[in-house]
Amino acid sequence: MEKEMLRAEYMRLNKLATIEDCLDLFDIFLEHLWNVIQVHHEDKVYTYANKDAKMLNQMMFTKLTHLKKIAEGVGYTAKNGDRLNKIVDPTIAASLTRNIYETVSVFNLIYRNTKSEDEKTIIYDLWVSSGLKYRQRFQSAATTPENIKKVADEQKQIDQLETEIKNTALYKSLDAKNQKKIDDKLKQKDFKIRFDGTEVIFLSWQDMSDVMGLNKDLFENIYTYFSLYAHPSEVAVFQFESMFSKENEEFKQLTTTILKYCFSLMSVFVADYINLFPQVKATFEKLEINKQIALNAHNKMLRDDAYSINDAWKNLE
Structure with missing residues (x-):
């Protein structure tokens, strides 16, 4: 052309x-x-x-x-x-x-945006955990043995994700305040954070364009x-x-x-x-x-x- x-x-x-x-x-x-x-x-x-x-x-x-x-x-x-x-x-x-x-x-x-494997692991695991936790809301609708087992298996996966996050060297290097920020995100079923060194920064969807x-x-x-x-x-x-x-x-x-x-x-x-x-x-x-x-x-x-x-x-x- x-x-x-x-x-x-x-x-x-x-x-x-x-x-x-x-x-x-x-x-x-x-x-x-x-x-x-x-x-x-x-x-x-x-x-x-x-x-x-x-x-x-x-x-x-x-x-x-x-x-x-x-x-x-x-x-x-x-x-x-x-x-x-x-x-x-x-x-x-x-x-x-x-x-x-x-x-x-x-x-x-x-x-x-992540700058290390630990950052990637923490944010990815928060993302996966968030989705699984939202799906756990439907556990009362699980009536078949297969669905009941799936709910139990996903709860185990949620627990494993939390353990994996807390076992990273990055999480262990954070002070109590920033560890609590990640713990809060786990409870809130949210994943929108970034790291500035060892500081955890909360994000909104509006912030993502800047990220x-x-x-x-x-x-x-x-x-x-x-x-x-x-x-x-x-x-x-x-x-x-x-x-x-x-x-x-x-x-x-x-x-x-x-x-x-x-x-x-x-x-x-x-x-x-x-x-x-x-x-x-x-x-x-x-x-x-x-x-x-x-x-x-x-x-x-x-x-x-x-x-x-x-x-x-x-x-x-």
């Missing part, structure tokens, strides 16, 4: 002025994620944490396939022949993008923005009321804005996944140059060159 054409394609897939442009970028991300699944499915991993990391890549693929279907729009024809023309509901796109935000955040928190190294001006309040749509707030209702007018079709502009954030997060995920599994970079670099640039563009723009997957972007200069 000639340089001018390459630049034009980069600008189109970076600006994302139309839903059609977004659909093209969906295809590029899905192609890459599918290639990773196909080529690296049999790659050996030596920890449960890294096994789960590979599964998260597959989950991201299915999330994007569903979100692409949403972006393509839906319509309806009633039995009497009345029709709803094809529309895209930005509130649904925002809800799924919020889920993607959380998934990318968790991946970054465990697999890229990932994203541009604060663009991402500081984005989780709250997604949440306005994900929850049935009155704000979501009055915004919904105005977005489908024939005069301006605001739903299209809102959808492309939301999808820009989605692709930004996916670009971060692709980079962080390659950082964890460097062998995937060779698969990434088998893609055409324009696709490599498109996949890496938002990651490079929103973080900095240190996070860039490769130097394919230099072909634009």
